[in-house]
Amino acid sequence: MTASRKNGAAGKRLMSGNEAIARGAYECGVRFGSGYPGTPSTEIMEEFARYEGVYAEWSPNEKVALEVGIGAALAGARALVTMKHVGVNVAADPLFTVSYTGTNGALVIVSADDPSLHSSQNEQDNRNYAKFAKIPMLEPADSEEARQFIKIAFEMSERFDTPVFLRSVTRLSHSKAVVTPEDPVPVEDRTAININAAKYVMVPFNARVRRVEVEKRMNALREFAETFPENRMEINDPEVGIITAGMCYHYAKAAFRDYSYLKLGMVYPLPVGMIREFARKVKKIYVLEEMDPFFEEQIKALGISVIGKEIFPYTGEFDPGIVQTAISGTKPESISCPVDIPPRPPNLCPGCPHRGLFHVLSRLKTFVTGDIGCYTLSFMKPLEGLHSCICMGASIGMAHGMSKALGEKGRGKIVGVIGDSTFLHSGITPLLNLAYNKGDAVIVICDNRTTAMTGMQEHPGTGYTLQGEKTKPVDLKALITALGIDSVRVVDPYDLKVTRAVLKEELDRPGPSVVISQRACVLFKREAKAARKPLRVNPDKCIGCRSCIGLGCPPIAWRNFSELPPEQVKKNAKKQDGMAVIDGTLCNGCTVCQQLCKVGAIVEED
Amino acid sequence: MKSEVKSILMAGVGGQGVLRASDILCQVMMDSGLDVKKSEVHGMAQRGGCVTSHVRYGQKVHSPLAKKGDVEILLAFEKLETLRYLDYLKPGGIVIINDEEMNPPSVNLGAAAYPETVVPIVRERFPSVIVVNAPELADRAGNRRAVNTVLLGVLSKYLKIEEQQWEKGIRDSFPPKTVDANIKAFHLGRGI
C-alpha cells in the first residue's frame, strides 16, 4: 500500500467518523499509530496508514499495540492507539499504570464501543475505564467533531502529561457526514532518548509518588473541564434540559429541537460547576446516555435530581424514535409487516474453508470450545459445529480446563478451535500452558491466511505489514513445536476425507496436539486461486438425502416436490419428498458438497 | 425558515452494493448543496446478512439514523427485505422494490418459506410501489453487478437533483472500465 490520501485540505468531504479521526490525527502532526483490528474501530488505523510520512502498524493484539504506543510516547512522539471496546480489556494492564507514569510525548487511545452488539460479544460501556483508570475521555458526536476532538485529545495529553481516551461508538465510526478538513500543521521532531527512572519505573517506591501526581492531575482536569469549550450549554426552553454527549445529542436534537441542552464533549471528568449551573437554569432535567448510567450516577451524587434510566433503556443503541418515545411517551405512527419474515443472519460465504472443517467436527461428537472470527458463525444450524465463544483466545485455555476437569470422561472428546489471527493475538500462551501442564485436547487452527472477520487485515502470519511492506511471516509449525506440542499436522479443509481421518487420529491419541486447517479465505484476493467451475445438481440422480443441505452453503437450497410443477419432479428413491438445487451464480465450486453426495448427483456445470 | 430533514432507507443483502449506492447518493446530495448524513452497519454484513443504510438530508441534519415511521422512500435491493423495514416508512411513503429473491438460510434448509406475497402486502399499505427487475436492466446495460446503479436511477426520479450531478457521482465512484455500463444502468433505471 502506498500513501494515497490527499494531504491538503481541499474543501468539504464526506467522511465516516473513523476516517475523520485518522484525518484529525494526521492534521495535528501525529505520525505514529498502532492498533489491532476490531469492529467498529478498524478503519481508523487502515485510513491513518494511507497518509504520507506516517508509521502505522497492526500489532498482534491490543496490549502490545498500547505498549508500542507508550514506548513511542516516552520517546517524545505523538502516538495514536486504536481498538474496539473489548480490546481495552486486553490492554488494561498497561493502561492502568501508564496513567501513573504519564506520557512525555502524547498518547491517545481510541476506544470504539458497540452499543447493540452489532458485531461484538458484549456491550460494555468503556466510559467506565476512564473513571477506573483516571484517564480523561472525550466523545465526539459526529465526523467533524471527531476530526477536531482527536486534536484536542493530543493537546490535552501533552499539556497534562496524561494518556487521553477518545471514545467512539459504532454509529459515529460507521456513519458519514460532511467534514471540512484543514491543512496539516508542520511536523516537529520532538523525539529523543530521555532517562527518568523515578517517573517511568513503576516499583512501589516510585509509583506511590506518581499515585499522588495522578490525583493532582485529576483536579487540574476537573478545573479544565469547567471552561472546556466543547462542554457546551444551549439554553432554549427553560422548562426542559437534557444532559447528554456524543451521538445521543443528535438523536435528541432530531426529536426535540427546542429543549435546552448541556452537551458534554468531555465525558470524564465531568464539569461539576457547569452541571450545577445548568440545573439552576432549567426546571426538569433528563440525562440521556446509552448503556450505563455513567453521568446519571455522578450527577445524582451531586444531589441534583434528574430523570435517566427510569425512562431510557439500559441496553441497546438509541435512535431519535427511542428518545422521543421515552420522553414524550408517544410512539411514532408506523405500519408494520403482517407476516413472519425469515431472519437473515450472517453466514459463512460460499466456498468458505471453515465450512468443511466444521462439518467434519460436528460429526465427531466432541465438545468444540470456540473462539472469535468468521468460524464462530458455524455454531448455527445446520452446521452446529462449535459450542462456546467467550473472547479472543479463550478456546485453548477452555479446552485445557475442560479436559482436566473431565479426566477420562473427556478423553478424545475435546477440541479447541481458533483462527490464525486470533491464535497470534492470544492463543500462544494458552497453547504453551496446554503443552506444559499436560492437557489432553486437539487444537485446530483455522488458518485462512488473514483476519477475515474484520475485512482482511494483515497479522504476523501473513508476511505483510499494514503499510504493505513484505516481512518474515511466523513459521506456525515451528512456533507450535517450540511451545512443546509434538504432533502438529496440516490439512486442507476442502478435503473432507483427510481432514476427518487426521482429526480422528489425533483425538484417539492421548495428549495435546495441533491440526492446522489451512486454506485461504475465498474473499482474499491476494491468495485467490484460479476460479473453479460452479456445480449443479443432476435431478436424475438426486435422492433427496439432504447431505449437502447440512452444509448450510448459501447456493444450496431444498425444493419440496409438493411445491414443484409435476414435470420437474424426478423421484430417484422410494420415500423421496424433494431435491437439492444449486444456484450456479453463487457457487464457486469448492467441491465440499460433491464429496458428501453418495450418489454422484453433484456435477460441474457444463 | 427551518426546512425539514428527509430520510431514505436502503436495504439489501451483503454483496449487493447497498453501501456504494448510498455513498453515491450522499455525495450527489452534498454536491447539490445539502447537508447530509448517512449511517450503516457493516462488519458482519459481508457474510450474506442484512445490510441497511439510512440517508438523511436537508438544511441541517442531526441524526444519521431515521426513526420508525419517518422514511420517505424505502429502496429495497431484495424483495423480502422490503418487509423487514416496512415500519420505518411514513404512511404514504414511496417503496421501490428490486424484484430479486435471495433465500435466507432457513428457506434454503426447507425450514421456512419465502413469503410469496411481498408485493401485494406492500401495495395494500402504500400508494406508490415501484417494482423493477434491476438484474435484467443491469444485464442490458452490460454489467450484471450494476443492480445498484439501476436502482439509483429509479430513486433519482423522486429526488430533485440535476442529472449531471448523478452522472458525476457515478463517474467518480467506479473504475474507468465499468463507468459506461454504470451510467447506462442508471439511465435505464431512471427511464422506467
Ligand SMILES: Cc1ncc(C[n+]2csc(CCOP(=O)(O)OP(=O)(O)O)c2C)c(N)n1
Ligand atoms: C480483544 C478483541 N479484539 C478484536 C476483536 C475483533 N475480532 C473478532 S474476531 C477477530 C479476528 C478474526 O480473525 P481470525 O482469527 O483469523 O479468524 P477469521 O475471521 O479469519 O476466520 C477480530 C479482530 C475482538 N472480538 N476482541
